[in-house]
């Protein structure tokens with residue numbers, strides 16, 4: 320039997336959870352769920368200068384909003400320092416790591432000389448113990464760093480689950496510093512110890528880490544630890560094919576919540592960023608988990624497409640129960656200082672609009688004038704509330720005052736007004752829309768009148 324699947328998402332808390340991070344989290348989460356495994360959240364906060372508690376919170380908020388629930392963690396690397404130090408001590412003991420007393424000045428001189436000879440700057444192994452080699456005398460007052468004793472021969476190879484086979488010659492790599500002079504462990508080392516201790520079976524991460532992988536594999540092997548499988552996800556480009564910027568995607572996922580996107584749409588959208596299942600475009604989270612595998616992730620870059628995200632969002636808004644949408648919209652209206660208590664039932668108004676909008680913000684914009692009298696723009700008034708229109712609205716008002724308040728009767732009242740005054744339908748309906756809601760286009764006008772209610776309609780018509 321194969322090992323139970325354990326994946327992890329390991330963000331550095333130096334900013335919010337953006338689209339790229341969320342996609343990595345989603346794929347790691349889905350892989351664990353697909354295989355009945357465990358999904359672990361690990362906060363890589365060792366870069367103390369750049370990590371903030373606010374960023375940790377923003378990442379947790381983003382994960383929670385998207386319902387990417389973790390089974391273990393969050394583990395914080397800063398709380399695991401003793402463990403890293405313990406492993407470093409073990410490696411020194413085992414001879415897989417060694418102390419290096421080269422001073423920063425010496426290193427700089429070494430690099431200078433290498434550059435002058437047109438060579439790639441690299442540590443020359445002067446403190447690396449070898450059989451029969453005499454090491455330099457330990458200088459006074461120099462704090463040693465600890466270096467990993469990287470193999471010199473052969474290659475490091477792995478079958479990347481996205482990129483295919485990758486091989487790097489050990490000769491390309493020098494002896495990595497795993498502990499700084501002050502004893503603190505370095506980034507690549509902490510990742511290795513964590514992936515080992517946490518029993519990670521598949522490392523799914525951005526391909527900006529692909530260069531770290533051979534070093535991490537070598538260290539894992541030196542520790543006698545199992546090597547996980549790796550899947551390096553390609554980067555996400557912006558709408559215009561350039562690097563993802565603030566305009567498209569490099570913003571917090573919470574911004575999408577703010578901007579009126581449903582999490583279902585965002586999840587569906589993220590799932591298709593670099594992964595596919597035939598031609599399927601619209602699918603639920605459950606369906607995604609059932610289908611998800613690493614074989615159908617494309618090694619080429621994915622491109623962000625705001626229009627597609629909007630299209631998906633419109634789809635999910637249509638599918639969502641009016642009561643659920645109403646709860647969201649109410650929150651947005653309250654934030655704008657709009658009280659819905661005295662207006663028509665929000666779910667009924669939402670029903671009129673949910674097929675016509677692509678975001679919940681648009682939905683809130685559309686329903687707001689049912690609760691606060693709109694300010695009718697000058698241009699709109701000049702265009703639609705002329706002499707003829709005013710006459711039409713007066714005639715219509717008289718009929719509405721007597722009408723039964725149902726769609727059929729309201730529609731009849733409008734038609735009769737048209738016949739009476741020799742006007743076409745839009746000549747009555749458009750001024751009516753402008754007067755009632757401050758816009759020239761709305762859903763079917765009889766439905767609007769019905770939902771708005773007699774009292775409010777007549778009040779806005781000035782009766």
Ligand code: GLU
Pocket residue numbers: 328329330331363510523524525528
């Ligand atoms: N902490 C790294 C980052 O946020 C991820 C490291 C990893 O997944 O191995 O980019």
